[in-house]
Amino acid sequence: MADQDVLTRADRVTKRYGSLAAVDTVTMDVAAGEIVGLLGANGAGKTTLIRLLLGLTVPTEGAVTAFGRTPDRSTRQRLGYVPQGLGLWQTLTVAENVSFACAAFQAEPPTLEPGLAAVEHRLVSEIGLGLQRQLAFTIALAHHPELLVLDEPTSGVDPLARARLWDAVHDQADHGTGVLVTTHYMQEAQQCDRLILMSHGKAVAAGTEKEIIGDTTACEVDTPRWADTFAALDSAGLPVTLTGRRVRLADTTPDTVTHALAAAGVPGDVHQVAATLEEKMTVIDRATSPA
Structure with a gap:
């Protein structure tokens, strides 16, 4: 792919915590308009790699770029992120969470889907996990990011909600947004254009599902x-x-x-x-x- 299409890239990146290499010489990238799935067991290094790509932690070795430069505050303005913990303020209402995030990104508050609109004045701690995940996703998209990073976005939600979220992910990719997503659900891996498998901090396989399975x-x-x-x-x-x-x-x-x-x-x-x-x-x- 052309370099101008690459939104984020890790080049032989390593992150050590003492003697533990949480990420070990990983090279990968995400381009505009593609959905890249990051797969692996708990502890494989997926979340640490995401934090490196976002600039939330600094690599011990190797280099990370976002939009052609070292990740910083300006590059984070161009991406949307849904962490495993969702990043919501539990003691604020749904509407207050939206207003706070949109102010930070200098974006207009979006029109809420009916399910969220019905609870917009309730505290986030009072609504179900499915609605919380929907809210986190809505906030991540509010400023029309060029890169969308989703860390276990559908964990703990029902199959219908997962299907709706994936519809939204595909819609974003169809409009040119690059998507990096981690998931434990193998059927969700089939929704990705390309997969990267991690094990014990290393990227051990990459390609389409068919390419990775090979003749096994x-x-x-x-x-x-x-x-x-x-x-x-x-x-x-x-x-x-x-x-x-x-x-x-x-x-x-x-x-x-x-x-x-x-x-x-x-x-x-x-x-x-x-x-x-x-x-x-x-x-x-x-x-x-x-x-």
Whole structure:
């Protein structure tokens, strides 16, 4: 992509806290009009990387740029940010939170959606989490940012609210806004144009969902005794998971699974299938875990 399209970039960035490298030589960027998903388990370094990109913390090594310069107060005026904690004043009303944020960004207060308008005079502490997340998102968009950074924006909200938020995210990207979003929901990862997987502070994979999964496969076991099957494979030390009542094992050969089931005296038909993104992440996380 052309440099003028890049809104934020990390170039071999490291952030250490004592002997811990919370972010370890990560290189990534977000361009105008694209949605980049940042995935990884808790403690993978996602939030620390976001804080580096926003200029809220300084890298130990490497360089971060926002809109072509070192992040500062002026670059933060050009982005919208929804942190995990939402960044709302719990002791102010909905309307007061909007007025405060818009004054800081010198923006006109937006027209509130009906759900928020109905509670605009209530304290934020008195409204539900779903409305609080909607409010935080509304505030982040009020000054028409060029870059939108969302840290777990849909955590704890119902599926309908998540779908509506993603509709809004796509609308922003369609109008040229770059979006960086972290999420634990694998179905939300499919909404992104590009993914970056983090594990133990490192960026360990990047690309589309299909590119990241590559030729990684999994085994699925057809059996009426799914609980016994799971227990037997788990006891054998294999990377077994349950999807509903489907027993699956990522990056494991059918022969290995068949032998483990035979040794435990548990029946089951084993067949090979394509791995899911979540299974690929598990495989990568095991491979990159410190010894």
